């Protein structure tokens with residue numbers, strides 16, 4: 001199932017009427033443990049919290065005499081479960097919540113590092129360069145021919161390459177180490193920096209393979225003698241590391257190594273280009 | 287009080303970009319405050335799965351204070367999921383840049399200082415207030 005189709009479990013840590021109050025340390029350790037497992041927790045206290053929606057609700061509390069109430073939302077549409085956590089430490093509480101997650105068949109978190117481009121539409125000019133650059137179908141257009149991130153789980157973890165091709169510095173990766181890619185303010189200097197505008201399509205395309213061919217030709221005799229795939233892999237690794245470092249574009253090695261073959265790259269890039277050209281043409285005629 | 291801000295805390299679970307001591311310190315202050323708040327494991331993950339909960343977190347008339355990272359990133363994580371945050375009522379407290387003490391103070395202060403760029407203003411440049 002695509003992650004966007006999964007239902008998530010909302011947890012409420014209840015300390016109101018009919019339940020005991022937790023002390024701050026217990027509240028803290030419970031929250032830390034549940035957040036660490038990827039859950040969203042509403043901590044009821046003084047003041048408002050976000051309104052309810054259709055997500056499955058699990059209410060945890062130290063209920064008087066261990067008596068958990070029965071309830072459903074006013075329309076009977078949202079299943080609400082109550083579980084008593086009296087006597088449980090944070091580990092016990094997490095185990096109980098995991099059990100509930102399984103029985104409600106709600107989403108499991110943490111299986112994928114959420115790494116994907118986030119578009120700043122205040123900056124984006126819809127030029128489609130990102131769409132024509134990305135080989136992994138991350139980008140697409142909506143009905144109004146506006147650029148969109150459509151397949152964010154296709155994005156290669158820790159690779160911020162497409163943010164470098166965006167002429168407006170409109171592509172962010174919030175978990176990136178430095179600005180403006182991480183969402184920090186964009187300075188005029190950033191926009192002018194050659195690095196931001198670098199055309200790395202060449203690096204991801206034929207150049208790598210040309211370079212590899214040149215290098216392997218030079219060392220062919222050694223490879224053919226040794227017939228060692230490990231050594232060949234080592235050579236490829238060295239080449240790619242050097243290329244990535246020279247271009248200073250911070251594309252992780254694993255990404256470079258997982259690139260499709262040169263022919264496939266040419267094919268994919270032609271398809272992405274065609275998509276971008278069609279979107280630009282539709283923009284003009286629309 | 288109707289205008290008391292709601293609080294949302296992002297634990298930035300799947301990366302080490304928010305310093306551990308800042309996250310832990312802010313969470314501890316929230317737990318000690320007796321204030322109601324929402325805590326989410328990772329807003330990025332929620333945006334990736336287009337979690338409908340983002341709509342619930344952005345909804346309502348009350349102002350919202352969000353402890354996470356850069357305001358521009360937070361704005362578009364929500365915005366990209368059709369859960370726009372109100373530029374007039376949202377203050378993002380940047381735990382990548384503030385100490386735990388300063389972030390907690392900003393979060394628990396009832397005064398809201400909105401700091402998202404208004405829609406269509408590509409003004410996220412040097413002039414924008416950095417928090």
Ligand code: SF4
Nearest residue numbers: 124125127128130166
């Ligand atoms: S390259 Fe940048 S400005 Fe162009 S469509 Fe992509 S995000 Fe928008």
Ligand code: SF4
Nearest residue numbers: 174296298329330355
């Ligand atoms: S929104 Fe910012 S703080 Fe929250 S998970 Fe994403 S990068 Fe981390």
